[in-house]
Amino acid sequence: MKNTVLFCAGLSGSGKTYYIKNTLPDGLFYNLKSATTRDMRAGEVEGREYYFRDEEYFNNTPLVTRLWVNRDFWKPGERKWMYGVPESEVIPNLGRNFVYDVIEPKYVRQMIDWFNMHGLDSSYAYKIAWFVPPKNNFEIASARATMPNDIAVRRANTCDIEDFLEVDLRPDFMLCPIKGNMDPRLIQYIGAVYEEMQWRQNKTVNRLISNSR
Numbered sequence: 001m002k003n004t005v006l007f008c009a010g011l012s013g014s015g016k017t018y019y020i021k022n023t024l025p026d027g028l029f030y031n032l033k034s035a036t037t038r039d040m041r042a043g044e045v046e047g048r049e050y051y052f053r054d055e056e057y058f059n060n061t062p063l064v065t066r067l068w069v070n071r072d073f074w075k076p077g078e079r080k081w082m083y084g085v086p087e088s089e090v091i092p093n094l095g096r097n098f099v100y101d102v103i104e105p106k107y108v109r110q111m112i113d114w115f116n117m118h119g120l121d122s123s124y125a126y127k128i129a130w131f132v133p134p135k136n137n138f139e140i141a142s143a144r145a146t147m148p149n150d151i152a153v154r155r156a157n158t159c160d161i162e163d164f165l166e167v168d169l170r171p172d173f174m175l176c177p178i179k180g181n182m183d184p185r186l187i188q189y190i191g192a193v194y195e196e197m198q199w200r201q202n203k204t205v206n207r208l209i210s211n212s213r
Contacts, residue, residue, distance in 0.1 A: 003125070011158075014132065014134070019129075070153045073152050085100070
């Protein structure tokens with residue numbers, strides 16, 4: 001069985017972060033963290049939620065994904081609102097299962113293309129969980145507004161089936177976790193990944209014991 005990159009795709013307030021923190025078994029997935037130019041929010045810790053960096057970092061650092069979320073609204077002199085997963089976040093952790101929290105499907109495509117370009121499709125399976133936002137999604141998202149043109153950016157964000165088709169992707173699972181609706185196929189898949197991880201760990205332990213005799 002290949003390792004997995006599980007993409008949790010959906011708008012802000014759709015429950016992705018809650019799902020990753022509270023539903024996935026501990027240690028099963030490495031949560032890929034992005035660098036960002038936005039300010040740290042209350043309760044966030046450098047290197048835990050994000051790597052908080054300046055724009056120069058994005059100009060000089062190899063990235064797996066690159067998001068400039070306020071591009072359509074940006075004016076010279078304003079701050080660019082950027083996200084991106086550094087290659088240094090992925091490469092040292094190869095061989096583990098990954099989970100990636102992302103809004104727009106085009107950034108799922110960026111990461112898949114990076115993995116394929118490096119020949120990692122032979123080692124990794126890609127699974128996409130589409131988080132469908134609740135009706136109060138925009139109220140949740142707008143309450144987090146901290147950046148220039150934040151509200152306008154959030155209104156412009158979309159994560160619809162057309163966005164997946166535009167980059168030749170199909171969601172494997174659909175979830176509404178805030179409403180308590182979880183795709184049973186995803187639960188079954190996560191269970192299989194967990195069993196595979198346990199088998200690999202036991203195999204490694206048994207080999208170490210045998211070699212020590």
